[in-house]
Amino acid sequence: MRRVGWALILVLMVGGIALVPGAWAAMQPVSGGTLIYGAGADPDSLDPANTDSNTGEAFGHMMNNYLVRFDAKVKIHPDLATEWTQSKDGLTWTFKLRKDVKFHDGTPFNAEAVKYNFDRFLGPEKPLKSGLHDVIIKSVDVVDEYTVRFNLKAPFAFFLNNLAHSATGIVSPAAHKKWGKDLTLHPVGTGPFKFVEWVRGDHVTLVRNDDYYEGKPRLEKIIVKTVREDSARVLGLEAGDYDLIVRIPPEEVPRLMREGKVRIDAEQSNRALRIAFNVTKKPFDDVRVRQALNYAVDKESIVKNIYQGLAAVIPDVVGPLNVGYAPVKGYPYDPAKAKKLLAEAGFPNGFKTTLWTPQGRYLKDYELAQAVQQQLAAVGVDAKLETFEWGAYMATLRKPKDEAKQEMYLIGWAPSTGEARWGIYPIMSCDQWRPTGSNDSFYCNKKLDELIAKSVASTTMKARDDYLRQAQEVLVQDPAGIYLLATKETVGMSLKLHDIINSPLELVYADKDTWKEP
Amino acid sequence: MLRYVLRRIFMLIPVLFGVTLVSFSLLHLVPGDPAEILGGQEATAADIARIRAEYGLDKPLVVQYLRFVGNALRGDMGISIASRHPVRELLFQRLAFTLQLSLASILVASTIGLLAGIISSTRQYSVFDTASMLGALFGISMPIFWLGLLLILVFAVKLHWLPSGGTGSLRYLILPAIALGSASAAVIARMARASMLEVARQDYIRTARATGYRERVVIFRHGLKNAMIPVLTVFGLEFGYMLGGAVLTETVFSLPGIGRLLVEGIFMRDYPVVQGAMMVVATTFVLVNLLTDVAYAFFDPRIRYE
Numbered sequence: 001m002r003r004v005g006w007a008l009i010l011v012l013m014v015g016g017i018a019l020v021p022g023a024w025a026a027m028q029p030v031s032g033g034t035l036i037y038g039a040g041a042d043p044d045s046l047d048p049a050n051t052d053s054n055t056g057e058a059f060g061h062m063m064n065n066y067l068v069r070f071d072a073k074v075k076i077h078p079d080l081a082t083e084w085t086q087s088k089d090g091l092t093w094t095f096k097l098r099k100d101v102k103f104h105d106g107t108p109f110n111a112e113a114v115k116y117n118f119d120r121f122l123g124p125e126k127p128l129k130s131g132l133h134d135v136i137i138k139s140v141d142v143v144d145e146y147t148v149r150f151n152l153k154a155p156f157a158f159f160l161n162n163l164a165h166s167a168t169g170i171v172s173p174a175a176h177k178k179w180g181k182d183l184t185l186h187p188v189g190t191g192p193f194k195f196v197e198w199v200r201g202d203h204v205t206l207v208r209n210d211d212y213y214e215g216k217p218r219l220e221k222i223i224v225k226t227v228r229e230d231s232a233r234v235l236g237l238e239a240g241d242y243d244l245i246v247r248i249p250p251e252e253v254p255r256l257m258r259e260g261k262v263r264i265d266a267e268q269s270n271r272a273l274r275i276a277f278n279v280t281k282k283p284f285d286d287v288r289v290r291q292a293l294n295y296a297v298d299k300e301s302i303v304k305n306i307y308q309g310l311a312a313v314i315p316d317v318v319g320p321l322n323v324g325y326a327p328v329k330g331y332p333y334d335p336a337k338a339k340k341l342l343a344e345a346g347f348p349n350g351f352k353t354t355l356w357t358p359q360g361r362y363l364k365d366y367e368l369a370q371a372v373q374q375q376l377a378a379v380g381v382d383a384k385l386e387t388f389e390w391g392a393y394m395a396t397l398r399k400p401k402d403e404a405k406q407e408m409y410l411i412g413w414a415p416s417t418g419e420a421r422w423g424i425y426p427i428m429s430c431d432q433w434r435p436t437g438s439n440d441s442f443y444c445n446k447k448l449d450e451l452i453a454k455s456v457a458s459t460t461m462k463a464r465d466d467y468l469r470q471a472q473e474v475l476v477q478d479p480a481g482i483y484l485l486a487t488k489e490t491v492g493m494s495l496k497l498h499d500i501i502n503s504p505l506e507l508v509y510a511d512k513d514t515w516k517e518p
Numbered sequence: 519m520l521r522y523v524l525r526r527i528f529m530l531i532p533v534l535f536g537v538t539l540v541s542f543s544l545l546h547l548v549p550g551d552p553a554e555i556l557g558g559q560e561a562t563a564a565d566i567a568r569i570r571a572e573y574g575l576d577k578p579l580v581v582q583y584l585r586f587v588g589n590a591l592r593g594d595m596g597i598s599i600a601s602r603h604p605v606r607e608l609l610f611q612r613l614a615f616t617l618q619l620s621l622a623s624i625l626v627a628s629t630i631g632l633l634a635g636i637i638s639s640t641r642q643y644s645v646f647d648t649a650s651m652l653g654a655l656f657g658i659s660m661p662i663f664w665l666g667l668l669l670i671l672v673f674a675v676k677l678h679w680l681p682s683g684g685t686g687s688l689r690y691l692i693l694p695a696i697a698l699g700s701a702s703a704a705v706i707a708r709m710a711r712a713s714m715l716e717v718a719r720q721d722y723i724r725t726a727r728a729t730g731y732r733e734r735v736v737i738f739r740h741g742l743k744n745a746m747i748p749v750l751t752v753f754g755l756e757f758g759y760m761l762g763g764a765v766l767t768e769t770v771f772s773l774p775g776i777g778r779l780l781v782e783g784i785f786m787r788d789y790p791v792v793q794g795a796m797m798v799v800a801t802t803f804v805l806v807n808l809l810t811d812v813a814y815a816f817f818d819p820r821i822r823y824e
Binding site for chain 2: 184231
């Protein structure tokens with residue numbers, strides 16, 4: 001008996017020792033492998049200065065670096081710049097740059113390269129995102145080989161956010177000189193992955209940059225495939241054809257999480273959806289009507305039933321992960337109060353109006369509009385639902401005030417700079433009315449504009465955030481729309497994929513640390 | 519015959535003019551333009567005006583159209599406004615793929631369709647006949663979208679036998695060819711059956727049988743060739759449809775074909791891409807029609823072309 005006992009212990013020990021390295025190996029990151037990423041659309045451009053889409057920006061992060069960069073919680077970190085100082089008057093910012101970085105074409109990264117990139121934004125070429133920089137920066141100087149100085153037109157408290165924006169990827173001046181606008185077909189950056197080919201409508205291939213300054217990336221290759229159909233993307237993930245997909249329909253998420261064969265990650269994005277009012281059209285010029293409609297909508301129920309919890313109710317138009325977000329008090333669901341306010345405004349039996357919505361542009365946009373329509377009907381507001389194809393929608397919403405036909409319309413806005421001012425200013429400011437800016441509500445509140453201007457000119461973060469909080473309170477008291485929610489970006493991954501970046505700026509991409517079990 | 523074929527090919531020129539003129543006009547009548555879509559939500563009126571000028575969209579429509587025609591005649595189809603890829607390259611890539619897919623699908627469709635239709639006609643009202651005609655009804659009625667997703671669910675997700683989409687080796691064409699071919703198979707089957715049944719009632723078939731030929735020879739040598747003419751019409755139409763716009767199949771299976779190029783180009787108001795794709799689709803349709811007409815002459819020696 002004793003001998004059997006000892007034999008058993010010996011077997012267990014040997015077995016245990018044999019198992020441990022196996023278990024250990026399964027947890028250690030490995031080098032190598034190809035990531036197959038199922039994206040919902042082709043990139044619009046592989047040139048960071050000219051991209052406006054989530055897919056394009058994701059590529060920007062995989063092929064490029066920035067002077068400073070956002071982490072997964074939208075906090076600023078050094079990247080190509082190691083340290084920086086700001087002058088007392090806020091007009092000059094000086095950055096010290098890394099010395100060990102090369103572009104994918106072998107040319108060196110230095111202050112000249114940075115100046116070239118920003119001159120490009122300020123100059124006649126006017127890439128798509130030049131508006132981010134040309135209103136803020138007056139000029140850029142090379143101080144020495146690895147020091148660069150920005151001279152601003154006025155103090156700007158969010159300068160670092162603008163530098164971390166996806167569009168501000170630093171590209172190779174040599175490549176831009178050679179290709180000009182066609183840089184999108186031959187992108188060259190400093191990032192962890194290098195461009196190989198782009199077969200339009202099918203896939204983009206990237207390979208590892210062995211000389212990446214932060215260290216050799218783990219993944220050897222990334223293939224981003226264009227899979228437009230939502231269900232096909234999910235099925236492909238389940239079949240193992242893709243390791244990573246974005247934008248999962250919310251109704252699939254409970255089943256996928258329950259089955260556990262793939263990993264689902266839901267990150268709060270800062271894309272805020274609202275039903276905007278055209279405040280120049282009656283009865284939306286009456287603040288009581290606008291407040292009433294906010295009370296009439298049960299936002300929690302919409303989040304629970306339409307989004308399966310994959311969204312967050314927000315008090316105004318600023319999502320929770322933005323710099324300057326303040327948890328001000330929003331509108332609770334109170335249909336009785338809604339009816340009372342409508343009666344006070346002279347509409348005891350409600351009124352007729354139209355509700356415009358796109359379809360397929362935002363997550364569950366059409367269903368959201370339908371739900372709001374029904375809830376408004378319950379307080380007597382008869383809203384006729386009209387759907388628009390996205391191109392036609394944008395064309396229609398760009399019309400100036402006298403030609404604008406919109407009354408209520410579903411629209412989203414996501415400040416790509418990750419800060420509240422950009423979440424508010426372009427769509428609410430008095431001097432951003434269409435067609436000059438993006439304010440298609442023709443909303444104008446002088447107090448709001450004052451507070452925003454003060455926040456921009458602030459020299460301390462506390463002052464900046466305080467003005468922004470007050471601005472958000474103004475937005476709630478004097479609503480520009482029915483404030484609804486900020487969606488969550490759902491990402492599906494193979495269980496073998498680890499350390500993907502999923503940022504609230506709706507960016508899903510691989511960085512040098514992403515790895516895949518063999 | 520050769521002169522006839524050449525004359526038909528010459529007719530392609532006015533057809534292409536007409537097609538590009540109509541698609542150009544339609545695309546400009548629709549609200550929205552590529553500058554607004556490229557500019558995005560954040561673009562100001564100044565940004566959009568600048569993009570328009572860059573792509574020559576601010577010129578009068580006639581000038582734009584004539585410039586397009588002039589360039590096209592020299593082989594320069596322009597660049598995609600949305601992505602800057604040269605349009606000619608895009609058209610070649612997509613057409614090459616669509617040809618592959620369509621050939622695979624028409625192969626699937628004709629094999630299943632002809633077999634089912636001919637066998638059904640020889641065993642009219644049998645179990646096989648009823649079953650295959652029900653199958654045909656199913657094939658025509660099922661939305662291709664649903665069938666595609668169902669095939670992916672069964673063969674890719676549950677059985678892991680085939681890929682769920684994308685391109686690669688021949689394996690990647692199997693499920694799309696089945697999905698795209700099924701509706702055509704149904705139509706071909708029904709037409710083949712009806713046509714064979716009609717031919718079977720002809721006097722010359724009765725004569726052939728009376729001459730003592732085996733049934734199989736009677737059907738296949740004497741009957742089939744004559745029955746094929748209406749089937750050929752259907753075949754040509756179905757093939758033409760596949761070449762022109764299998765956009766639903768291409769979307770479900772993520773395939774880079776010409777259908778998706780055209781539809782996605784329309785959504786982005788990508789004028790050069792839409793013009794180019796329309797020209798390709800029109801050309802393939804005209805050529806397929808021509809091939810069908812020529813094929814008639816082979817099946818029916820009485821048909822002559824001057």
